[in-house]
Amino acid sequence: MTTKPAQTVVEMQDIVKTYPGVLALDRVSFDVKAGEVHALAGKNGAGKSTLMQVLNGLCLPDSGVIRIRGTEFSGLTASLAKQEGIALVAQHAKFVPGLSIAENLCLGAVPSKRGFIDWHGIYASAEEKLSRFGLEIDVRQRMEMTSVAERQMIEIARALFADASVIILDEPTAPLPKREVERLFGFVRNQKQRGASFIYISHYLDEIFEIADRATVLRNGKVAGAAAVADLTQRDLVHMISGTSVKRFTRERGNVGDEVLGTRNLTRDRAYYDINLSVRAGEVVGLTGLEGSGPGALARGLFGLEEMGTGHVTIDGKPFEGGNPSKALHQGLAYLPRDRHGLGIVGILSVxxxxxxxxxxxxxxVLGLVDRKKERALVNEYISALSIKTPTMDTPISSLSGGNQQKCVVAKFAATEPRVLILDEPTQGVDVEAKIEILRIVDDLSKRGVAICVVSDELNELIDICDRIVVFKRGRISQEFMKGQEDITPKRLIAAIEGVSMEEEHEHV
Incomplete structure (x- = not known):
C-alpha cells in the first residue's frame, strides 16, 4: 500500500525582490506541504524575512509565481493572504501597549451587539483562546505590563486561533524561556496532526532538528540547499548556512584583577534573596537558572529598570546606589537588555x-551642542572595532540585521566605558556567525579589564566564555562552577539548575 503524497499548500517559484542597491531574493523557490513543518534557515540578512513578507502580502515581488492550493496569484496583498489562511507571527511581537490583552487579541475583528462593543464577549473569547494554549493570564491587564515571553506567547496564540492553515513562525522562541518552548512545540505538533502547516524560521539549529520535517537554507538571497531534516546533521546545516565550516569560540581565562562588582545580602522580595556575588576586573561570570529564578531580575534591578531591593552593592569598593539607568551608567554599570527592540535600540534613529x-x-x-566630528569619530571607531555591517553610520538601525543591531547596542554601552557590563541573553535571535562575533567582543572587553556578567540559558555558550558559572534556584544562588577546577558540562549545569544530583539525573536517563 502506497502513502498518498501530501498536498502542496504553498508553492513559490523563482521569486525575485530587489531594493535600492540590494538583490534581496534571487530566483528563490520554496514550497510547503499540508501537515508539515518546513524550516527556513540562514544568516541574518539572507532573505528569510523578505521571502515571508512576499508570501504574507507585505511586499510585492519583482517577478516570480506564487500558488496557494493550486491557485496562482500574481500579487498577494496582506488581506488576500489572510483570506487564504496565511498568518505571520513576527520575530518581535507587535501590539498596542495601552490596550488590554483582550483588546489586542481582537484587533480588526471587534465583536459588537446592536452597534455597541461587546466587552463581555471580548474578554470571554480572549480567556477561552489563551486557556486553550495553556496561558493563564489576566486578559484585562494592559499589554505594556506583560513580560517579553508573555507578549510572544499571546502573539502566537493570536495567529494559531485565527483560522490560519499556513502559519509562519519567525524566531518564535527567541524571547521564550526553555520551559515555554516545549509548550509551543507541543501545540505546533497537535496542529500539524490536524493538517496545519508551519514555516519555521530560527537560528536555533537544535530546534529545527526537534520540530521540522524539511529545511531550506538561504544564503545571500539564494537557495543554498534543501533537504529532509532526517537526512541532515547539524554540521551539514551550519555548512549550508555559512558556506564554510564554523568552529565554536572558546575563551581562554585571562588575567583577573581586584573585585569590581560586589553584592552583599542583596534581597528583593519575590525576585532574589541574600545574593552575595563578587565579579573581578577581566572576569566573565555566567548567571543562569530557570526562568524567574533570579538572574534576569538581578540584572534589571542593578541597572535600575526595576527596584534593586535591600542590601549592599559596591563598584570598585564605592557604594553603588543605582535607582535608574542614568545613575547606573554614571556609576560605571551598563546593561545590554534581553529585549533588544523594546529597550536596546531606537528603531527610527540611525546607527x-x-x-x-x-x-x-x-x-x-563648549557651546553645549554635540560635536559632530567627535561623534562620527567615536561611532566609526566602534563600527570598525565590532565589525558592524552597515552601508553608512547614517543608515536607520531598523534596516540592519539582528546581529548587527545587537552589536550596535553593545557599542552604545561600551562607549560609556563601564566598569561592569551585564549582558542579558546577548546572542538571542542572531545567526551562528554573529553569535561567535559577539562572544569575541565579550572576550575583548574582558581583556580591557571590564567585569562582565552574562545572563543566559545557552549553557554551551556559558561554558565556552565564562570563568565562573553561578546557578540560581528560586531566587537564591544554589551552586557555582569554576573553569579549570572541575569539568563543566551541560548535563552537570542542568542537574544544578533543576536541583537534582548527578546520581538522580543518571537514574532518569
Whole structure:
C-alpha cells in the first residue's frame, strides 16, 4: 500500500525582490506541504524575512509565481493572504501597549451587539483562546505590563486561533524561556496532526532538528540547499548556512584583577534573596537558572529598570546606589537588555544616533551642542572595532540585521566605558556567525579589564566564555562552577539548575 503524497499548500517559484542597491531574493523557490513543518534557515540578512513578507502580502515581488492550493496569484496583498489562511507571527511581537490583552487579541475583528462593543464577549473569547494554549493570564491587564515571553506567547496564540492553515513562525522562541518552548512545540505538533502547516524560521539549529520535517537554507538571497531534516546533521546545516565550516569560540581565562562588582545580602522580595556575588576586573561570570529564578531580575534591578531591593552593592569598593539607568551608567554599570527592540535600540534613529545616545554629554562642545566630528569619530571607531555591517553610520538601525543591531547596542554601552557590563541573553535571535562575533567582543572587553556578567540559558555558550558559572534556584544562588577546577558540562549545569544530583539525573536517563 502506497502513502498518498501530501498536498502542496504553498508553492513559490523563482521569486525575485530587489531594493535600492540590494538583490534581496534571487530566483528563490520554496514550497510547503499540508501537515508539515518546513524550516527556513540562514544568516541574518539572507532573505528569510523578505521571502515571508512576499508570501504574507507585505511586499510585492519583482517577478516570480506564487500558488496557494493550486491557485496562482500574481500579487498577494496582506488581506488576500489572510483570506487564504496565511498568518505571520513576527520575530518581535507587535501590539498596542495601552490596550488590554483582550483588546489586542481582537484587533480588526471587534465583536459588537446592536452597534455597541461587546466587552463581555471580548474578554470571554480572549480567556477561552489563551486557556486553550495553556496561558493563564489576566486578559484585562494592559499589554505594556506583560513580560517579553508573555507578549510572544499571546502573539502566537493570536495567529494559531485565527483560522490560519499556513502559519509562519519567525524566531518564535527567541524571547521564550526553555520551559515555554516545549509548550509551543507541543501545540505546533497537535496542529500539524490536524493538517496545519508551519514555516519555521530560527537560528536555533537544535530546534529545527526537534520540530521540522524539511529545511531550506538561504544564503545571500539564494537557495543554498534543501533537504529532509532526517537526512541532515547539524554540521551539514551550519555548512549550508555559512558556506564554510564554523568552529565554536572558546575563551581562554585571562588575567583577573581586584573585585569590581560586589553584592552583599542583596534581597528583593519575590525576585532574589541574600545574593552575595563578587565579579573581578577581566572576569566573565555566567548567571543562569530557570526562568524567574533570579538572574534576569538581578540584572534589571542593578541597572535600575526595576527596584534593586535591600542590601549592599559596591563598584570598585564605592557604594553603588543605582535607582535608574542614568545613575547606573554614571556609576560605571551598563546593561545590554534581553529585549533588544523594546529597550536596546531606537528603531527610527540611525546607527550613529543609537551608538552615541548614551554618551551625548561627553560629546558636547563648549557651546553645549554635540560635536559632530567627535561623534562620527567615536561611532566609526566602534563600527570598525565590532565589525558592524552597515552601508553608512547614517543608515536607520531598523534596516540592519539582528546581529548587527545587537552589536550596535553593545557599542552604545561600551562607549560609556563601564566598569561592569551585564549582558542579558546577548546572542538571542542572531545567526551562528554573529553569535561567535559577539562572544569575541565579550572576550575583548574582558581583556580591557571590564567585569562582565552574562545572563543566559545557552549553557554551551556559558561554558565556552565564562570563568565562573553561578546557578540560581528560586531566587537564591544554589551552586557555582569554576573553569579549570572541575569539568563543566551541560548535563552537570542542568542537574544544578533543576536541583537534582548527578546520581538522580543518571537514574532518569
Amino acid at each position: 550613529r544616533d543609537n551608538v552615541s545616545l548614551s554618551v551625548l554629554e561627553r560629546l558636547k562642545s
